[in-house]
Amino acid sequence: MKPKITNPITGALLLAGCISTQPAWAAPQEKLTVALYGGNWGEAFLGCVAEPFTKATGIAVAAEVGTSTTTLAKLQQQKAKPTIDVAWMDGGISELAYAAGVLDDLDPASIPNLANVQDKALYRDADHLFAVGSGYYSLGLTYNTQEIKQAPTSWKDLWRPEYAGAITIPSPANSAGVPFVFFLADVWGVDPANLAPLYSKLAALDTALYFDSSGAASNAFQSGEAIIGAHFSVGAWDLIDKGAPIAFTLPSEGAWATDTRLHLIKNGPNNAAARRFIDTALTKEASACLASKLYLGPAVKDVTVADDVARKLPWGVGGSIDSLKLFDWSRINARRADVTNDWNRQVTGKQ
């Protein structure tokens, strides 16, 4: 027979005892839900962060796989009672999530490793620290080494007649599409306030395809449909590592870059464990692991990686965060609708 607890004070004391002797994150039945991307990204996040986290705390991690935009849509739908605790989302979507009010502030007291993160990778709005960078990647100039013997040195080389019909750049449906328009405006010296001259340049570019997804770009480079164009560092190096005749370069104008970020979800079911998870992701070990698996540029200070990994980081040999062209996402988000509409009419419509 079970002893009955009749006295409410005894019950309360027992309950309090349970709480004080067991840290909140150590409850064995606890399960942390983390939103992350699919494919090699998701595998790397799980291997580099979730595994060590589960080993240290005993808390299982359930992955909620989706792109940043899907994750944001889910977070908006479940705003009243979220099931996701932590979410990886790209730069740009991160700002939209903050504006949608689904993010909780990151508190350095409960996430001590925030102190090891480069200041540029801490995203604040007034005194709200709403996101922390988990690794940088860039959109570099990628080309087929069998078809193109002399390495291109400028983004303007895309317009050379010999590449006509075999070029690829991101479409506005891709997360890099709209910022890439601003990046090219910078390359061509076009005033971002009036992008019309750039659109006519883009309309004159004889592309094989505008890619919606990183996978479509990889596919185009692999099949030879595209021999030159823009591609993400993560996707391009993955192709190169698999033996495809592809090279990834950072031209003289540099490359547009962005990052994947970690977010604590407001009113998430396991808040304490979620903070601990983010803290684990910000260790040097996790950061170095992501660098070696995805060639993500670490946002954590003083991370050392092997030489072969170092040259594949988004900033190349001898570079650092400062060599990346990181744009102000709030400015880009404000222009998202009109750049997309103008692109439809003045670039796609003119094909």
Add this chain to the structure above:
Amino acid sequence: MKRATAAPLLMLGAALAFFAAFFLAPFAVVIFASLTNSADQSFTLDHYIKVLADQYHWDVILVTFRIAALTTLVSLLLGYPLAWYLVRVVKWRAWRRACVILLVVPMFTSNIVRSFGWMVLLGRNGLVNQSLVGSGLVDSPVRFLGTELGILIGMVYILLPFIVLAAGNALAQVDPAYEQASSDLGASPRATFFHVLLPLTLPGIISGSIMVFTLAASAYVTPALLSGGRISVLSMLIFQQYSSVFDFNYGGALSVVLLIFTLIMVGLAGRVGNIRGDRP
């Protein structure tokens, strides 16, 4: 007696509940968004005016329905003879069964995989271009990807089975005695086809065509992959608004416009079927 009425009601109820939960409710959300202002949720027709007062959208609507109509036409021209072959010509049952399996099996694979397959086949270095250049038919690779022709090829491949199955079913229900009677009375095979077989199978053709047309008009994956973003159809504009611009109001209006235009086209097709069907 009571049981006899309860079962159909139950079956109807299940279908209605499913329809309400997975179509009507989400669609109500889309209609609501398309009619409201994102700032204060007040009623507005602005999003529809933005869609319909812009020549660009009419151009995209034209491209969307041109591709859908051509897909339907080509599927019909390829599918009807194939259905006729399967139903009337093939005598050996196992072979007919094998043909139907060959026709249906690709439908078990996702559209994405099949469209990627066409991207490989139709590419600059793809099998189709290699054969064309190798056989000396053309000097340099033909551009398929990023053209309406490329989208059309992919769509016909994916939607052809619907026509074959619908037309085949209609053909199988026509007693061959009608055709024999027609030729006994002196009609040429041509006249028999146009005056006997075609009118009798018209309902099947119409229903297959409506299926193909609506699926082609609303298709996203195939046009998105095979157009390489160089041609826009309505579904791609809708996806852009929902996934990249996050303007659910404008995206909602585009969705409703696509639905209404498709319904109008289907209504017109239904009328054609009725007129022909009513004729003695």
